[in-house]
Amino acid sequence: MSVVLVAGVMLQVIIGAIVVWTGLNPFSNIAHFLVSIFLMTTAYMLVRHASIVRLTEEVAPRREPLLKDRPIASIVKILLVTTGAAVFTGTLVTGSGPHAGDETAVRLDFAMPVIARIHSAFVWLTVAVLLVSLQIIKKSVDARRLLMRPLKRFALVLIFQGAIGYWQYFSGVPIWLVAIHVATSVAVWLCAIDVYWSSRLSALPNSVLD
Numbered sequence: 001m002s003v004v005l006v007a008g009v010m011l012q013v014i015i016g017a018i019v020v021w022t023g024l025n026p027f028s029n030i031a032h033f034l035v036s037i038f039l040m041t042t043a044y045m046l047v048r049h050a051s052i053v054r055l056t057e058e059v060a061p062r063r064e065p066l067l068k069d070r071p072i073a074s075i076v077k078i079l080l081v082t083t084g085a086a087v088f089t090g091t092l093v094t095g096s097g098p099h100a101g102d103e104t105a106v107r108l109d110f111a112m113p114v115i116a117r118i119h120s121a122f123v124w125l126t127v128a129v130l131l132v133s134l135q136i137i138k139k140s141v142d143a144r145r146l147l148m149r150p151l152k153r154f155a156l157v158l159i160f161q162g163a164i165g166y167w168q169y170f171s172g173v174p175i176w177l178v179a180i181h182v183a184t185s186v187a188v189w190l191c192a193i194d195v196y197w198s199s200r201l202s203a204l205p206n207s208v209l210d
């Protein structure tokens with residue numbers, strides 16, 4: 001993972017150059033952003049693995065995830081997919097709008113209201129999957145202990161991000177709100193990864209929950 005991080009930063013140097021050479025083409029901007037999110041995810045995984053090494057004695061002896069083959073394990077994967085789709089369609093909204101590079105940069109050919117609706121549809125789908133997850137984990141002590149906190153954290157960040165999303169949409173996408181929206185999108189994604197990570201744990205050590 002450390003090697004991936006170093007290689008990824010090198011890759012970003014190249015993509016960054018392509019962004020400039022192509023006159024801030026939205027596709028190269030999107031690639032730059034998605035590779036950044038991937039690197040953030042890798043960094044997050046590195047930190048979690050490092051803390052698991054500290055907890056090896058508690059967690060390692062049982063390799064099977066505690067929630068393996070339970071419906072909640074599949075639902076958490078769906079949550080990850082719908083969140084990823086919300087993030088990806090967000091980049092298409094930006095690529096079609098006023099912040100897709102400078103004034104002369106080409107734009108994606110999507111009508112703003114249409115692509116913004118598709119983007120928010122994935123957000124609402126994520127909200128629905130989240131509500132189902134919260135219902136399901138109520139029925140299992142293990143699932144509740146592993147997932148309640150990460151799911152609540154995810155819900156909070158998602159609500160905040162959704163509010164910013166509507167606010168910026170209905171106020172003509174002011175740049176300072178867009179900046180908050182872009183930054184928080186990384187937090188939303190990392191919270192989703194955190195839920196996924198927690199669903200893959202093989203034991204319930206109290207220290208993991210703290």
Ligand code: HEM
Binds near residue numbers: 100163165181188
């Ligand atoms: C709650 C989960 C949400 C996530 C994870 C999310 C994520 C994103 C991302 C990643 C971008 C593109 C950033 C970039 O390309 O640099 C974006 C742009 C955008 N999002 Fe969202 N978004 C969410 C909710 C919403 C909602 C509910 C709306 C309401 C319509 C919305 C409206 C927009 C708009 C208008 C843009 C384009 C802003 C611009 O660059 O001009 N978002 N979003």
